[in-house]
Structure formats: C-alpha cells, structure tokens
Amino acid sequence: MEPFLEINEKCIDKTDCFTTKNGRNELCSIMVCPPTGEDYWSFRVKLCKDQAVLGFPKYGLVGVGMALEENGNTNLPLHSPFTAEENAENIADHIKCNKKYKSITRKMIVDAIILIDKGARQAGLLK
Numbered sequence: 001m002e003p004f005l006e007i008n009e010k011c012i013d014k015t016d017c018f019t020t021k022n023g024r025n026e027l028c029s030i031m032v033c034p035p036t037g038e039d040y041w042s043f044r045v046k047l048c049k050d051q052a053v054l055g056f057p058k059y060g061l062v063g064v065g066m067a068l069e070e071n072g073n074t075n076l077p078l079h080s081p082f083t084a085e086e087n088a089e090n091i092a093d094h095i096k097c098n099k100k101y102k103s104i105t106r107k108m109i110v111d112a113i114i115l116i117d118k119g120a121r122q123a124g125l126l127k
Helices: 084-098 106-122
Strands: 016-021 027-032 043-046 052-058 061-066
Touching: 043 106, 052 106, 061 084, 061 106, 084 106
Parallel strands: none
Antiparallel strands: 016 027, 043 052, 052 061
C-alpha cells in the first residue's frame, strides 16, 4: 500500500485556555482538551486496514501517534525547529511500541510522519 496523507478538515484545535489569578495574584493558565475519539485527527496515513499514524490537535500543537494504542502516553508533538526527517526519526522511536502488527516497519512509520509533517507545514501549523 502506497502511503498517502488524508486530511480531516472537521478536526480543528478546540482546546480551551482559561487564565485566572492565583492566591498570590499571579496569572495562571489552564488548558482543557476537548473530548477525543476515533475521528479526533487532522492528518492520517493508513499503514494497514485498521492501523494508522495520526496527526491531531494537541494544546496548540500537532501531536503524532498511532491510531490504535496500547500505551496512550506515547504520542509526541511535532517540533517546528526540526526538519521533517528529524521529527519523524524522533517520534517513530517513541511511538513504534504501538504499531500493533509486525508487518508495520519503522520505515513505514517514519514515512507516514514525514507526510504528516509536510501536511502540517502546508496548513500553516508549523513554520
């Protein structure tokens, strides 16, 4: 299967940010993420029938992770100072534990992340 980037234009960052003052009269901000679910992705590259690498809104950034995760604490944000290749290598090492199938290679994950990075840059989400 040749990887290609899908875009879900319905999924935008709906993170709420509240600013208030604490007991010492200092400004504090609290960010609240909206409910997430199966369609909470902005960019998707399918790797096989039910597994994909996703790019999704994450507190004003673009998070990257696997669609089906045993460990939900493995997604990471794309970092704009890095190249697409640097982002892909770093994130792939972090999320590969959730690949689910032996047929999914590290190269497939890296290539998918590069597509998501390029899509995020074209959408103006990364500089």
